[in-house]
Amino acid sequence: MSTRRLTTAQALVAFLARQYTERDGQRHRLINATWGIFGHGNVAGIGQALVEHGPDMPFLQGRNEQAMVHAAVGYARQSNRLSAHAVTTSIGPGATNLVTGAALATINHLPVLLLPGDTFATRPADPVLQQLEVPHAGDVSVNDTLRPVSRYFDRITRPEALVPAALAAMRVLTDPATTGAVTLALPQDVQAEAHDWPEEFFAERVWRVRRPRPDTAELDAAVRAVTAAERPLIVAGGGVHHSRAEAALHALAAATGIPVASTQAGKGALRHDHPADVGGIGHTGTTTANRLARTADLVIGVGTRYTDFTTASATLFAHPGVRFVNLNITGFDAHKMAALPLVADAREGLEHLFEALQGYTVPAHYQIEYHEERTRWEARVTSAFTPAGDDARPTQAQVLGALDTLVGGDDILINAAGSLPGDLHGLWRPRSHDQYHVEYGYSCMGYEIPAAIGAALAAPGRPVWALVGDGTYLMNPTEIVTAVQENVPIKVVVLQNHGYASIGGLSASVGAERFGTAYRHRAPDGTYTGDPLPVDLAANAASLGMRVLRAHTVRDLREALAEARAATVPTCVYTETETPDTVSGPPASEAWWDVPVAETATRTAAVRAREEYDRQVAARRRHL
Ligand SMILES: Cc1ncc(C[n+]2csc(CCOP(=O)(O)OP(=O)(O)O)c2C)c(N)n1
Numbered sequence: 001m002s003t004r005r006l007t008t009a010q011a012l013v014a015f016l017a018r019q020y021t022e023r024d025g026q027r028h029r030l031i032n033a034t035w036g037i038f039g040h041g042n043v044a045g046i047g048q049a050l051v052e053h054g055p056d057m058p059f060l061q062g063r064n065e066q067a068m069v070h071a072a073v074g075y076a077r078q079s080n081r082l083s084a085h086a087v088t089t090s091i092g093p094g095a096t097n098l099v100t101g102a103a104l105a106t107i108n109h110l111p112v113l114l115l116p117g118d119t120f121a122t123r124p125a126d127p128v129l130q131q132l133e134v135p136h137a138g139d140v141s142v143n144d145t146l147r148p149v150s151r152y153f154d155r156i157t158r159p160e161a162l163v164p165a166a167l168a169a170m171r172v173l174t175d176p177a178t179t180g181a182v183t184l185a186l187p188q189d190v191q192a193e194a195h196d197w198p199e200e201f202f203a204e205r206v207w208r209v210r211r212p213r214p215d216t217a218e219l220d221a222a223v224r225a226v227t228a229a230e231r232p233l234i235v236a237g238g239g240v241h242h243s244r245a246e247a248a249l250h251a252l253a254a255a256t257g258i259p260v261a262s263t264q265a266g267k268g269a270l271r272h273d274h275p276a277d278v279g280g281i282g283h284t285g286t287t288t289a290n291r292l293a294r295t296a297d298l299v300i301g302v303g304t305r306y307t308d309f310t311t312a313s314a315t316l317f318a319h320p321g322v323r324f325v326n327l328n329i330t331g332f333d334a335h336k337m338a339a340l341p342l343v344a345d346a347r348e349g350l351e352h353l354f355e356a357l358q359g360y361t362v363p364a365h366y367q368i369e370y371h372e373e374r375t376r377w378e379a380r381v382t383s384a385f386t387p388a389g390d391d392a393r394p395t396q397a398q399v400l401g402a403l404d405t406l407v408g409g410d411d412i413l414i415n416a417a418g419s420l421p422g423d424l425h426g427l428w429r430p431r432s433h434d435q436y437h438v439e440y441g442y443s444c445m446g447y448e449i450p451a452a453i454g455a456a457l458a459a460p461g462r463p464v465w466a467l468v469g470d471g472t473y474l475m476n477p478t479e480i481v482t483a484v485q486e487n488v489p490i491k492v493v494v495l496q497n498h499g500y501a502s503i504g505g506l507s508a509s510v511g512a513e514r515f516g517t518a519y520r521h522r523a524p525d526g527t528y529t530g531d532p533l534p535v536d537l538a539a540n541a542a543s544l545g546m547r548v549l550r551a552h553t554v555r556d557l558r559e560a561l562a563e564a565r566a567a568t569v570p571t572c573v574y575t576e577t578e579t580p581d582t583v584s585g586p587p588a589s590e591a592w593w594d595v596p597v598a599e600t601a602t603r604t605a606a607v608r609a610r611e612e613y614d615r616q617v618a619a620r621r622r623h624l
C-alpha cells in the first residue's frame with residue numbers, strides 16, 4: 001500500500017481539497033476555501049499546511065472568528081448547501097468565538113467546517129497559554145462548548161484518527177437532513193505530527209446529496225388529506241430553498257390554487273407576483289397569510305420547523321378541526337404539530353403530490369377570497385413604501401421602498417436582526433428565489449456584513465446588500481476590512497435610529513418601558529434619556545476603508561442606493577431614519593408572539609401588559 005508522509009494538518013488540507021458534492025448531475029467543490037485567524041494552536045499546523053498546499057485551497061483572512069463563520073454560512077446558503085467553507089482558529093478565545101456562528105449554522109441547517117486548535121494531546125506542559133483547567137476532568141477543553149452546537153464533533157488526539165473523523169465530517173456536511181456546523185478540534189501538537197497516510201485517503205471523493213422520495217403509504221395519506229380539505233394552506237419553509245424545490249412548488253400551487261405562505265427562511269419560494277403567493281406567515285407576516293392560517297382546515301408544511309414566529313406562539317392555527325401534513329426531510333420536523341408525516345426531499349415530495357393531485361383544485365370562492373386579501377395587503381405595502389415627499393428623512397419602510405424600485409432579480413438582500421426582519425417579511429417583494437436572505441433561525445446581530453461577503457463570493461457579479469441597524473453595526477463591523485481587502489463590492493446600508501427600535505417596541509409592549517434600549521446620554525436623573533449619542537457610524541465605516549455615501553433625504557437616498565448598486569468597491573449608504581420611539585413599521589400582522597410578562601408588578605405599564613398577555617395566552621393551543 002503506498003503512503004504519503006505528511007503532518008496531520010497537511011493531510012487534512014490535502015484531503016479537503018479533493019472533496020466534491022454532486023446533485024442533479026452537477027458537481028461542486030465541497031470545501032472551496034478556508035477562513036482563518038492564526039495564533040498558537042493553528043499557526044504552525046494548519047497555517048503551515050495551507051501555505052505548503054498552495055492556492056488549490058484558497059485562504060481568506062478574517063478579523064473575528066464569529067464573523068468568519070457568518071461569512072462561511074452566507075456562502076453555504078447562497079451555494080444551496082452544495083459548497084461550504086472551512087474556518088480555522090487558534091486555541092482558547094479564537095475557538096470559543098466560534099460558538100455563536102456554529103449555533104447559527106446548525107439551527108439554519110447550513111454546512112460549515114470548523115477547525116479550532118486545541119490544547120496539546122500529549123500534555124507536556126499543562127497549562128499552556130489560554131488553556132482551561134478543569135480539576136475533575138483532564139480531557140475537557142474550552143472546545144467542548146462546541147459540542148451542543150455541532151452536528152458532528154470530534155477531537156483528533158492521534159494522527160490516524162483523522163481518517164475516520166474526516167470522512168464522518170464530510171458525510172454530515174453533505175447530508176441534507178443533518179447538515180450544520182461540523183467541528184474537528186485539532187490539538188496543536190497533533191497538527192504538526194507526521195504520519196504515513198494511505199494514498200487512497202487523498203483520492204477524489206464525491207458525496208452525492210440525496211433526494212429521498214416519499215413513502216407510498218405516507219404519500220397516500222397526505223393526498224387523501226389534501227383532497228378532503230376545503231381551505232388548505234401551504235407553509236413554505238427554508239427546506240424549499242435547500243432542495244431547490246421552488247419550481248415544483250410553483251407548479252403545484254398554480255395547478256391546485258392552494259395558497260402559499262412563507263416563513264422567514266422560505267420567503268421567495270414563490271415570486272411575489274405568483275397568484276398563489278400570500279406572503280409571510282406568523283408574527284411578522286401579512287394579514288392575508290394569517291387570516292388564511294386561522295381558518296385553514298389543512299396546513300401543508302414544506303421544509304419548515306414551525307418556530308414560534310410561524311405559529312404565532314401556538315395561537316395561529318385556530319380552525320377547530322385543523323390537521324397538518326408535513327413534508328420534511330427529517331422525521332423530527334415531519335412529526336411536529338401531530339402531522340401526517342411525509343418524510344422526503346421537498347422537491348421530490350412536491351412532484352409526487354403534483355402527480356397524485358391531478359384534477360384537484362381548491363374552491364373558486366376560496367381563491368377569490370385570498371386574491372382580494374392580497375390586493376388589500378399590496379396597497380398597504382405600497383403606502384408604507386411611498387414617501388410623502390422627496391425632501392423628508394426616510395422611514396425605514398421607505399428605505400425598503402427605495403430599494404424595491406431599484407433592485408432586479410439578481411440583487412441579494414441580507415439581514416438577521418432588529419426591526420428589519422419584521423419589515424422585510426411583511427413588505428418585501430422577492431423577485432427571485434434566492435434574493436431574500438434573512439437569517440431568522442438564530443436572528444444573530446452581526447451576521448449581515450460577513451454573510452454579505454460570503455454570499456458575494458458564492459454569487460460573483462450579483463449586487464449584495466447588507467441591511468444593518470445601528471445597534472447591529474456596532475456589534476460587528478469588523479469584516480468591512482475583509483471586504484476592502486478582498487475588494488468584494490458589498491453594499492452596506494446603515495439605518496441609524498439611535499438604538500434598538502425593535503427591542504424598544506417589544507419592551508414597551510411587555511411593560512418594561514423601553515428600559516435600556518435607546519442609545520442616549522445618561523441624564524441627571526440617572527436614566528438614559530439624554531440626547532442621542534454623537535457617534536458617527538458613517539465616519540466609522542469610512543475609517544475601515546469603505547466608500548461612504550450619506551443620505552439625508554429620500555432624494556439623497558435614491559441617488560446613493562443607485563450609486564452603491566453600480567459601485568465596484570465596497571460601499572456604505574448611511575441614513576438616519578426614525579428614532580426608536582417614533583418608529584413606523586409595517587401594518588400589524590394580527591399574529592401574536594409570546595414574550596412572558598411580569599406576573600406581579602407595581603408599575604402600571606407592566607400591570608396592563610400582563611392583562612393583555614393573559615388574554616393572548618388563552619388562545620394558545622396544542623395540536624395533538
Ligand atoms: C447577537 C445578538 N444579541 C442580542 C440580540 C437581541 N436583539 C435583537 S434586535 C436587537 C437590537 C437591534 O438594534 P438595531 O440593529 O439598531 O436595529 P433596530 O432594532 O433599531 O431596528 C437586539 C439587542 C440579537 N438578536 N443578537
Ligand SMILES: [Mg+2]
Nearest residue numbers: 469470471499
Ligand atoms: Mg437601531
